Amino acid sequence: MSEQQNNHKQVFCFSSVVEEFGHIALESLRRGSSPKIYESAAKKLFVPMEMVQHGVEGLVFLLMESSKHMISEVNFLDCVLVLGFSEEVNRFLLKLYQEHQGQIRTIMKQLICSQPTYQNLEWRLDVQLASRLLRQQIVPTVVTRLFLTSGTDSSSRVLQTDPRTLLHIIYTLEAALAAVKTSHTRRILRNIK
Amino acid sequence: MRFRFCGDLDCPDWVLAEISTLAKISSVKMKLLCAQVLKDLLGEGIDYDKVAKLTADAKFESGDIKASVAVLSFILSSAAKHDVDGESLSSELQQLGLPKEHVTGLCKSYEDKHSALQDKLRETSLRLGRLNSVSWRVDYTLSSSDLREVNEPLIQLKLQTQGAEPGSSETTVVSVSADKFRVLLAELKQAQAMMNALQ
Numbered sequence: 001m002s003e004q005q006n007n008h009k010q011v012f013c014f015s016s017v018v019e020e021f022g023h024i025a026l027e028s029l030r031r032g033s034s035p036k037i038y039e040s041a042a043k044k045l046f047v048p049m050e051m052v053q054h055g056v057e058g059l060v061f062l063l064m065e066s067s068k069h070m071i072s073e074v075n076f077l078d079c080v081l082v083l084g085f086s087e088e089v090n091r092f093l094l095k096l097y098q099e100h101q102g103q104i105r106t107i108m109k110q111l112i113c114s115q116p117t118y119q120n121l122e123w124r125l126d127v128q129l130a131s132r133l134l135r136q137q138i139v140p141t142v143v144t145r146l147f148l149t150s151g152t153d154s155s156s157r158v159l160q161t162d163p164r165t166l167l168h169i170i171y172t173l174e175a176a177l178a179a180v181k182t183s184h185t186r187r188i189l190r191n192i193k
Numbered sequence: 194m195r196f197r198f199c200g201d202l203d204c205p206d207w208v209l210a211e212i213s214t215l216a217k218i219s220s221v222k223m224k225l226l227c228a229q230v231l232k233d234l235l236g237e238g239i240d241y242d243k244v245a246k247l248t249a250d251a252k253f254e255s256g257d258i259k260a261s262v263a264v265l266s267f268i269l270s271s272a273a274k275h276d277v278d279g280e281s282l283s284s285e286l287q288q289l290g291l292p293k294e295h296v297t298g299l300c301k302s303y304e305d306k307h308s309a310l311q312d313k314l315r316e317t318s319l320r321l322g323r324l325n326s327v328s329w330r331v332d333y334t335l336s337s338s339d340l341r342e343v344n345e346p347l348i349q350l351k352l353q354t355q356g357a358e359p360g361s362s363e364t365t366v367v368s369v370s371a372d373k374f375r376v377l378l379a380e381l382k383q384a385q386a387m388m389n390a391l392q
Contacts, residue, residue, distance in 0.1 A: 124319045
């Protein structure tokens with residue numbers, strides 16, 4: 001851990017306060033930090049607000065890095081020992097890490113929304129029978145609305161196709177699915193597992 | 194195995210798994226649960242407290258409650274989607290392993306609400322835009338800066354449409370001269386005649 005983070009840890013001299021900081025750190029991971037919380041904590045402890053903020057940020061960093069690398073109990077305790085806190089603080093930090101590791105990993109997974117992902121597809125089959133210029137037609141069309149979501153935003157796109165193109169799309173997608181079952185893919189998947 | 198209520202496809206695995214969960218509650222409770230799910234499908238909202246009470250005897254966990262609501266929702270909406278009659282649904286569900294009393298209760302509820310369900314599904318089908326209202330006004334232009342005596346009628350049309358995105362509405366205001374309006378009216382009447390011929 002860098003020097004900066006070490007400096008942030010100075011505020012953890014008060015072991016009774018660590019619990020409170022743990023909660024604030026978890027809340028800021030879940031919902032983002034708010035200066036009001038830092039202010040109220042700073043008033044209660046009679047320390048400047050920046051110290052509270054640094055302390056929470058340091059704790060958040062510790063939790064995030066540990067969860068990211070999925071470090072074991074022993075390694076976590078080793079890391080925390082370097083910081084020179086009391087045994088009680090170390091045990092509390094370990095407990096915090098173990099209890100919320102799964103949650104933190106889920107939150108971090110949601111943060112990397114890069115591309116919109118498929119959510120839903122609605123479709124309808126229309127047949128154009130006549131228009132102003134030409135009567136007695138039969139033109140089938142498939143109109144679809146594709147619902148996408150990237151993180152919390154959702155968008156939708158309207159697409160339209162004729163049956164022949166739709167069959168081509170289905171054929172291409174089925175070929176893509178079949179690629180999962182080839183021996184080449186299976187070999188790679190076996191090695192990953 | 195192909196099932197009509199799944200649209201002549203195989204039954205999804207999760208449906209098979211959750212049918213055994215459904216068999217754990219009594220058939221009377223299941224009929225009441227069906228009624229709640231039907232209310233939800235028809236857009237009247239579901240009362241989760243009632244559902245929790247119904248499943249409390251069988252000691253369902255929250256995952257089981259959600260699963261049974263989901264599987265009933267799927268069976269009922271899919272059967273309505275593919276226009277399956279009560280008897281075929283009954284025999285197919287029994288093939289899947291749902292006990293007879295449960296099936297009878299479910300199919301009775303389904304048949305009662307069959308057409309209401311289909312109407313609701315028709316309403317919520319994909320629509321790209323809807324015309325909400327039309328208002329019009331006929332003006333008479335007396336004169337303008339270009340010509341002293343114009344003396345022509347002019348029609349103003351205001352169309353309120355619901356846009357492609359759900360919840361967006363647009364207003365279009367058009368002014369149409371008398372001749373153009375006659376053409377518009379004639380064409381729309383032809384389209385209307387064609388629509389009536391289809392029905």
